[in-house]
Amino acid sequence: MPNFEDDGLNRALRKLINEATDDHLLSVFLHFAEGRVAEGIYSELHDHHAVVEAELEHANKLRGGLDTPTSDGCAQAHHQLREVLKAELADAKAAMDEAAGIWHTLRRSSGVDLRARFGPGADTTESGLERAGWLRQQLAAADQRVENALDEHCEELHRLALLEAEYRAFTETSDSISADDFDAMTPVEFEEATAALVHRDGLTLVRRNGGARDLGADVIAVAPDGRKIVIQCKYRSPGGRPVGSPVIQTLNGTARPVHAADIVIALTNRSFTEPARELAAAQNIHLLFGRRLRRWATWGMPLLEVLGEDRQDSDKSDAA
Structure with a gap:
């Protein structure tokens, strides 16, 4: 004790x-x-x-x-x-x-x-x-x-x-397209390069380039699961102005009603104005430029993956 x-x-x-x-x-x-x-x-x-x-x-x-x-x-x-x-x-x-x-x-x-x-x-x-x-x-x-x-x-x-x-x-292969490569192109070459990238991804080309009566669709392709993809290409010279909302308005008025598109894309080698971005988001139109364009064209990432649309393929196969 x-x-x-x-x-x-x-x-x-x-x-x-x-x-x-x-x-x-x-x-x-x-x-x-x-x-x-x-x-x-x-x-x-x-x-x-x-x-x-x-x-x-x-x-x-x-x-x-x-x-x-x-x-x-x-x-x-x-x-x-x-x-x-x-x-x-x-x-x-x-x-x-x-x-x-x-x-x-x-x-x-x-x-x-x-x-x-x-x-x-x-x-x-x-x-x-x-x-x-x-x-x-x-x-x-x-x-x-x-x-x-x-x-x-x-x-x-x-x-x-x-x-x-x-x-x-x-990026060391001929299939890779850099931002500088895009800037050196003509508008027609820009559309052709887009079509080549679509073909590279294994999508079936329906239209390779547009024209005066393309009704907002320069490149049209079909995904393996049958979804139709409509792309409007807007080339801008280096230092050129951003793509504005009128382009998105035209594309929105024709891509789905006229071309029966499932996936709608507006593509440019420059950028989009804020009103264009807002309208595209409201109408479920993908904007492909800047970093997203580099991921697809320069790095070789598949287009549907870049857009976040690849998940729908697996969803459909699961449902089947």
Whole structure:
């Protein structure tokens, strides 16, 4: 027994010990053991929380390339990892807080007669320790989810790195058309180059170039799944003005009503005005220029993939 400087304290302590029965001592020991177990569970949850927090901090520093064919894919992979880690961090924080609450409940009960809690027929759920044990059981699954998310992220980045190498190799081939190549063309050559790119993607050409009576359709093609694609090409000399909304109005008035288009595209080697962009978005007309044009023409990414229309192919095949 400890010996305190205060004799009164020593006497009071001896009195309590002398009066304690075996049931008293056993219940105190068991209660102390509960506290140690609860403390250990909290510590494990705290460590898990710290690991997830560190991984999220690392993930928040990840950035995609500014202008590469796979930068969007990298950004999406980073975003998906961050979302998983955010959810896991919130769950880890809730579990840690709950375990801390269970420990504090046990601590507050230290000053009462504990024999009833450990006697025959006692309610084992009263202390909350069983719930703390369940929280610890979830740790293995939580650790596995985090590990899976990290592994999937690494695998996706590896896949994108291989794809990036393929795209960069494509730029060295004659099928790759750069922005400078487009700028050096005539309007007719611009339409012919567009038709060549459409053919490169395995789409069936119906019209290679337009004319005075093309009714807004310079290039017409059919996708393997039967969807009809209508493209209006608007060439601009280097430094030329952006394409305005009248072009989109004309295309919108003919592409679907006249040409029965499923996919409508306005293409330029320059850019579009803001009113043109707003009208195109409202009428479900794809604008192909700038970075999207580079992804298709320079990097060799399939047109339907660039437009986000490739998903419809898989949807239709699944439905069939």
